[in-house]
Amino acid sequence: MASYCHRRYVSRLFQNFGKLQPKSKGQEIGLSCHSHKLMLYNDIIAQSYAGGFHILPIGLRALEKLTRLVDEEMQAIGGQKIAMTTLAPESLWQTSGRWAAAGSELFKLMDRQKHQFCLGPTHEELVTKLLANIAQVSYKHLPIKLYQITRKFRDEMAPRYGLLRGREFEMKETALDTYNGVCGAYNRLFDRIGVPYVKVSGATGIIGGSLSHEYHYFADVGQDSVLLCERCGVQMNKELAAEDGSLPSACQMPAAQCDLQEQKGIEVGHTFYLGTKYSSPFKAVYMDSDGSTMIDFHMGCYGLGITRILQATVEALSTETGIRWPSLVAPHQIYIIPKKDGNRGEDYLAAAESLSDSLTQRRHLQGEIVIDDRMNLTIGRRQVDADRLGYPYTIILGVKALESPALYEVVETATRETTFMSIDQLMSLADQIQTI
Amino acid sequence: MASYCHRRYVSRLFQNFGKLQPKSKGQEIGLSCHSHKLMLYNDIIAQSYAGGFHILPIGLRALEKLTRLVDEEMQAIGGQKIAMTTLAPESLWQTSGRWAAAGSELFKLMDRQKHQFCLGPTHEELVTKLLANIAQVSYKHLPIKLYQITRKFRDEMAPRYGLLRGREFEMKETALDTYNGVCGAYNRLFDRIGVPYVKVSGATGIIGGSLSHEYHYFADVGQDSVLLCERCGVQMNKELAAEDGSLPSACQMPAAQCDLQEQKGIEVGHTFYLGTKYSSPFKAVYMDSDGSTMIDFHMGCYGLGITRILQATVEALSTETGIRWPSLVAPHQIYIIPKKDGNRGEDYLAAAESLSDSLTQRRHLQGEIVIDDRMNLTIGRRQVDADRLGYPYTIILGVKALESPALYEVVETATRETTFMSIDQLMSLADQIQTI
Numbered sequence: 001m002a003s004y005c006h007r008r009y010v011s012r013l014f015q016n017f018g019k020l021q022p023k024s025k026g027q028e029i030g031l032s033c034h035s036h037k038l039m040l041y042n043d044i045i046a047q048s049y050a051g052g053f054h055i056l057p058i059g060l061r062a063l064e065k066l067t068r069l070v071d072e073e074m075q076a077i078g079g080q081k082i083a084m085t086t087l088a089p090e091s092l093w094q095t096s097g098r099w100a101a102a103g104s105e106l107f108k109l110m111d112r113q114k115h116q117f118c119l120g121p122t123h124e125e126l127v128t129k130l131l132a133n134i135a136q137v138s139y140k141h142l143p144i145k146l147y148q149i150t151r152k153f154r155d156e157m158a159p160r161y162g163l164l165r166g167r168e169f170e171m172k173e174t175a176l177d178t179y180n181g182v183c184g185a186y187n188r189l190f191d192r193i194g195v196p197y198v199k200v201s202g203a204t205g206i207i208g209g210s211l212s213h214e215y216h217y218f219a220d221v222g223q224d225s226v227l228l229c230e231r232c233g234v235q236m237n238k239e240l241a242a243e244d245g246s247l248p249s250a251c252q253m254p255a256a257q258c259d260l261q262e263q264k265g266i267e268v269g270h271t272f273y274l275g276t277k278y279s280s281p282f283k284a285v286y287m288d289s290d291g292s293t294m295i296d297f298h299m300g301c302y303g304l305g306i307t308r309i310l311q312a313t314v315e316a317l318s319t320e321t322g323i324r325w326p327s328l329v330a331p332h333q334i335y336i337i338p339k340k341d342g343n344r345g346e347d348y349l350a351a352a353e354s355l356s357d358s359l360t361q362r363r364h365l366q367g368e369i370v371i372d373d374r375m376n377l378t379i380g381r382r383q384v385d386a387d388r389l390g391y392p393y394t395i396i397l398g399v400k401a402l403e404s405p406a407l408y409e410v411v412e413t414a415t416r417e418t419t420f421m422s423i424d425q426l427m428s429l430a431d432q433i434q435t436i
Numbered sequence: 437m438a439s440y441c442h443r444r445y446v447s448r449l450f451q452n453f454g455k456l457q458p459k460s461k462g463q464e465i466g467l468s469c470h471s472h473k474l475m476l477y478n479d480i481i482a483q484s485y486a487g488g489f490h491i492l493p494i495g496l497r498a499l500e501k502l503t504r505l506v507d508e509e510m511q512a513i514g515g516q517k518i519a520m521t522t523l524a525p526e527s528l529w530q531t532s533g534r535w536a537a538a539g540s541e542l543f544k545l546m547d548r549q550k551h552q553f554c555l556g557p558t559h560e561e562l563v564t565k566l567l568a569n570i571a572q573v574s575y576k577h578l579p580i581k582l583y584q585i586t587r588k589f590r591d592e593m594a595p596r597y598g599l600l601r602g603r604e605f606e607m608k609e610t611a612l613d614t615y616n617g618v619c620g621a622y623n624r625l626f627d628r629i630g631v632p633y634v635k636v637s638g639a640t641g642i643i644g645g646s647l648s649h650e651y652h653y654f655a656d657v658g659q660d661s662v663l664l665c666e667r668c669g670v671q672m673n674k675e676l677a678a679e680d681g682s683l684p685s686a687c688q689m690p691a692a693q694c695d696l697q698e699q700k701g702i703e704v705g706h707t708f709y710l711g712t713k714y715s716s717p718f719k720a721v722y723m724d725s726d727g728s729t730m731i732d733f734h735m736g737c738y739g740l741g742i743t744r745i746l747q748a749t750v751e752a753l754s755t756e757t758g759i760r761w762p763s764l765v766a767p768h769q770i771y772i773i774p775k776k777d778g779n780r781g782e783d784y785l786a787a788a789e790s791l792s793d794s795l796t797q798r799r800h801l802q803g804e805i806v807i808d809d810r811m812n813l814t815i816g817r818r819q820v821d822a823d824r825l826g827y828p829y830t831i832i833l834g835v836k837a838l839e840s841p842a843l844y845e846v847v848e849t850a851t852r853e854t855t856f857m858s859i860d861q862l863m864s865l866a867d868q869i870q871t872i
Contacts, residue, residue: 006511014516014582046566048521049553054566057516057582075442075803080450080493085484085604086522086587109545109555111603112591117485119522119545119555130482130490146450146493151522151587155548167547168521367511 007356008332010372010382014057015043015389033221035315036162038323042389051159051167055307058389061331063170063310066193067149068436069328070172070304073189077181079145079174084126086151090116092125095281107153119153123173124278124301131297132284139289143181147174149306161221163311164266170306179273182302183213186269190215193309193326195316198265200226201236204272209300211273216265217312226265229258238262266312267305274299323390324414328436333368334359335391337382338375339398345375351397355408358427364435387413393433395426443792444768446808446818450493451479451825469657471751472598474759478825487595487603491743494825497767499606499746502629503585504872505764506608506740509625513617515581515610520562522587526552528561531717543589555589559609560714560737567733568720575725579617583610585742597657599747600702606742615709618738619649622705626651629745629762631752634701636662637672640708645736647709652701653748662701665694674698702748703741710735759826760850769804769869770795771827773818774811775834781811784833791831791844794863800871823849829869831862 039045044059055063071081090108093099099106099118107119120126127146131137137144149172156167163169174182183199190197195217202214214237216226225238279285279297288295310329317324325331336356338348349371356369370391372382379396386394392413400407400420407420410429421429475481480495491499507517526544529535535542535554543555556562563582567573573580588607595603610618619635626633631653638650650673652662661674715721715733724731746765753760761767772792774784785807792805806827808818815832822830828849836843836856843856846865857865 006514011576012514014518014580046569048562048566049523049525049551052521052523054521054562055519057518060517060519063519078442078448081496082450082493083491083496083499085488085490086589087485087488087604089485104548107545107547109543111543112540112593115485126484126490130484133482140447144450153522157548168523 006367007353007360008367008370010335010370010385011374013370033161033164033315035311035318036164038314038318039162039311042323044323045162051156051165053163053166053168058331059310062325062329063307065329065331065436066306066310067170069192070149070189070306072436073185073192074145074147074172074174076188077145077185079147079185082146082148083150084120084123084130084148086119086153087117088120088123088126090118092129092282093118096125096128096278097281098125105154105156107155121152121154122171122301122303123148124274124299125282127173128278128282128284128297128299131279132282137286139286139295142286143178145174145181147172147302161311163307164221164315165223166307169308172302172304172306174300174302179211179271179300182300183271186215186271186302186304189304190269192328193313194328195313195326197268198226198228198235200228200265201240202267202270203237203240209272209274209277213271214265214267215269215304216267217316218263219266219312219315220264221315222264222266224265224267225262227260227262229260231257231259234260266308266315268309268312269302269304271302272300274301318390322387322413325390325392327392327414328434330390330392332370333365333392333433333435334370334430335386335389335394336369336371337379337386337394337396338371338373339396339401340375340378344402347402348397349373349375351401351406355395355397355423355426358423359430362427362430365430365433368433368435383411386411393429442803443789443796444803444806446806446821447810449806469597469600469751471747471754472600474750474754475598475747478759480759481598487592487601489599489602489604494767495746498761498765499743501765501767501872502742502746503606505628506585506625506742508872509621509628510581510583510608510610512624513581513621515583515621518582518584519586520556520559520566520584522555522589523553524556524559524562526554528565528718529554532561532564532714533717534561541590541592543591557588557590558607558737558739559584560710560735561718563609564714564718564720564733564735567715568718573722575722575731578722579614581610581617583608583738597747599743600657600751601659602743605744608738608740608742610736610738615647615707615736618736619707622651622707622738622740625740626705628764629749630764631749631762633704634662634664634671636664636701637676638703638706639673639676645708645710645713649707650701650703651705651740652703653752654699655702655748655751656700657751658700658702660701660703661698663696663698665696667693667695670696702744702751704745704748705738705740707738708736710737754826758823758849761826761828763828763850764870764872766826766828768806769801769828769871770806770866771822771825771830772805772807773815773822773830773832774807774809775832775837776811776814780838783838785809785811787833787837787842791833791859791862794859795866798863798866801866801869804869804871819847822847829865 043056045053048054110116152171159167198216200214202212204212227236227238276296284297285294313326336352338352352371356371359365359369394411396409408426410421411418479492481489484490546552585608592603634652636650638648640648663672663674712732720733721730749762772788774788788807795801795805830847832845844862846857847854
């Protein structure tokens with residue numbers, strides 16, 4: 001059987017094959033956001049068409065980690081993962097009334113038998129129909145917590161900012177849970193990602209329902225405005241305040257004491273309490289404890305923009321020249337640079353490989369170590385790349401790494417602090433690195 | 437922080453909420469295949485529309501395991517995983533000549549700006565364009581091994597047999613590797629799945645190229661016929677033999693010695709050597725070692741039908757009444773049934789929970805244990821369910837489980853052998869169970 005612990009070399013990584021060709025003027029439109037540029041120019045993503053992006057190897061590693069993080073938090077509250085079809089029959093969207101309401105944002109297509117479908121932007125209809133098809137659900141089974149992380153589609157009029165506002169995106173949806181349970185899981189999820197966020201009251205829009213909250217990251221390129229007052233505790237989307245006509249009085253305190261601030265936010269999550277809006281037309285019911293009454297499910301739906309979160313965290317954390325990731329989500333944790341040397345280059349590379357093998361014996365670091373084997377480049381030149389791609393730790397093998405006992409130069413990317421460490425110190429640092 | 441090792445109870449699992457409603461006559465059409473029935477009636481999948489299926493929680497656990505298996509084998513040969521867009525612009529399919537050639541099997545749609553797209557059934561155009569956009573790929577970077585596992589679409593005229601021939605399916609594609617390298621990985625993958633398979637010469641069809649092999653599982657419901665002769669070693673798709681006009685002489689030996697057999701096969705993988713069929717029209721080139729010549733990439737593409745493999749293994753392994761999975765892919769490994777007892781039922785359940793906690797301390801068994809807590813049902817009734825769903829091991833906690841020392845009744849589903857084990861014996865069995 002093959003061994004599944006492999007050394008990873010920078011020279012083989014896809015993003016180092018070459019620079020992307022300069023974009024033509026047409027493609028530059030909308031390329032005004034920092035994270036979008038960083039992700040394009042560092043081969044994290046590549047444009048397929050306006051608003052559609054391929055996720056390249058480094059980006060997909062980060063996306064898969066984020067997905068596992070969501071899986072952990074959802075399964076901690078008893079969520080069960082499913083994967084529904086991408087195509088949704090028109091008839092179901094007619095039943096909910098959304099076929100017309102969604103308008104031109106819906107991608108529609110017809111099959112060879114002339115049946116109409118849409119590419120699901122969300123899946124309330126499909127999940128409600130799924131539940132409606134199950135006979136004899138009992139009150140004992142409630143709450144049912146189903147979720148999926150699948151690709152969604154929206155024919156955006158003006159796609160821009162890469163994954164922040166694209167036409168294909170990965171989204172996580174949950175249906176039918178108790179409202180507060182999922183909000184709790186989302187709070188824990190965003191805490192673990194570690195980028196400051198705010199939860200505000202939101203508008204229900206076309207999805208509908210009677211209660212709604214949004215999770216936002218703060219960013220100048222955000223499409224939303226959130227209103228926050230530390231004194232009275234108001235946190236709401238400006239859209240909601242405008243809808244209510246309550247904008248002037250969003251604050252619950254006398255005007256003189258109010259400290260209402262407006263900030264730009266990127267919406268990364270949205271929860272809705274739907275009540276029976278979907279279950280009623282689809283006749284999705286359960287049997288009550290009396291053994292005879294059939295009751296419409298009370299539903300909630302809970303969206304997380306997974307690809308959007310990925311780019312929004314990069315937008316929030318990155319420096320002018322370098323990508324920064326939430327540490328759990330970073331595609332690789334450790335970047336090893338062996339010294340270039342006319343005579344002893346091979347010794348430095350061998351020491352780097354040996355160090356990589358030692359670190360990889362820690363199960364949580366499997367796949368997390370890359371060796372920059374471009375031995376024709378100086379340490380400094382390669383450090384620039386390490387910083388640009390945002391590996392959390394860089395380990396430089398210089399002259400002291402070949403002495404006995406060996407000393408390794410460790411740079412923590414977030415703080416730019418440099419420390420010389422023995423192998424034991426390095427291994428205990430390694431043990432503290434959290435991965436998912 | 438929440439704990440991420442959870443007890444899993446059968447009463448909470450989605451597939452035990454109730455039986456699916458009987459299908460209407462229209463939906464029964466094509467429901468003639470054993471694995472399709474088993475998967476529908478046991479809530480592994482659910483039909484969304486004709487040819488489109490939701491993957492339900494148990495099914496998705498199996499599918500995610502199969503995906504990890506593919507990831508392991510691809511990364512063992514240096515494969516780098518990407519995720520390309522679902523929508524592919526018409527212009528690229530015009531460049532390759534496939535827009536017309538694919539005909540009505542292609543789902544086509546138009547966006548609000550009247551641009552035409554198709555839903556990719558395969559992604560040769562997109563991946564070639566991606567490579568063509570990278571300037572200055574050097575011969576040193578070859579071979580490049582990119583792969584993706586994403587959802588694909590085909591407007592089947594007559595979708596049938598569930599995931600075996602659906603309109604949405606998960607497929608793994610690799611591009612640009614050396615042909616033999618990927619075939620080696622596929623052999624290892626199919627060996628690890630453990631269902632007998634055959635690799636035959638195949639036709640190149642609409643994808644094109646000059647060399648092609650197919651991987652087949654043997655099954656009566658297979659859509660293909662494969663010709664095998666043990667004496668001369670011929671292994672080919674009958675379609676290819678017919679194409680060549682070589683059918684009468686497929687065997688390389690005198691007719692009297694030939695032992696050509698025809699068997700039905702389900703095609704679960706297909707490899708193509710494409711040469712420059714796509715790279716040439718897309719001008720996807722690399723710089724040769726002389727530093728000045730630009731050369732068209734020689735490409736291969738390598739498809740695995742992931743959802744099809746999932747159902748095809750069930751088709752191949754299952755019994756008349758029960759699902760059987762490849763052991764690595766089984767959704768859960770261990771099913772615990774505590775005895776029903778008027779007085780001591782709670783003691784049996786507590787012992788089952790304690791056993792589940794002990795087993796879950798083995799990291800490789802996290803998430804792999806379910807407790808059948810339906811304490812109103814007899815052991816026998818619950819064993820029927822365990823067998824029906826194909827959990828590889830069932831542990832029954834009867835009277836001896838409450839004695840000291842405790843003895844557990846372990847049933848291995850594949851052999852139906854029953855053994856009484858001490859906790860130590862049970863833990864060493866547990867250590868031998870492989871998971872992914």
